[in-house]
Amino acid sequence: MKIIVLMIMSFFGPFSAQGADPKTNWANNCMQCHGPDGSANTSMGKALNAKDLTNAAIQSSFSDAEAAAAIKDGVTKDGITKMFAFGGKLSDDEIKALVAYVRTLKK
Numbered sequence: 001m002k003i004i005v006l007m008i009m010s011f012f013g014p015f016s017a018q019g020a021d022p023k024t025n026w027a028n029n030c031m032q033c034h035g036p037d038g039s040a041n042t043s044m045g046k047a048l049n050a051k052d053l054t055n056a057a058i059q060s061s062f063s064d065a066e067a068a069a070a071i072k073d074g075v076t077k078d079g080i081t082k083m084f085a086f087g088g089k090l091s092d093d094e095i096k097a098l099v100a101y102v103r104t105l106k107k
Helices: 002-012 022-029 043-048 064-073 092-103
Strands: 075-077 080-083
Touching: 022 092, 064 092
Parallel strands: none
Antiparallel strands: 075 080
C-alpha cells in the first residue's frame, strides 16, 4: 500500500507549489511598464507615469510594506488605475521576493 501512495505522490509532484523567481516575475509582470532596468523608460511607463525604481530618492520614498501593498492591491490615483493588482497572481512570498528584487534596482 505504501508503494502505491508513493507512486501517486511522485506522479503529482510536491504538494507545495514553488512560485517563480523574482527576476521571472519581474519580466512577466513588471517589465512592460517599469522596463528591464526599472527606469520606467517604456511607452507604458511614460503613459502611466510609473516610478523610476533606479532612482535612490524614489526608492527611499516608500517602505517595503508599501511596495508590497502596491504590488498586491495595485495603485489607483484619482479613480484611474496606475498599476494593476497582482495579489491574485502572485503569492505573498513571491511579492516579498519581488520587493527585495526592486530594491536591487536602485543606483
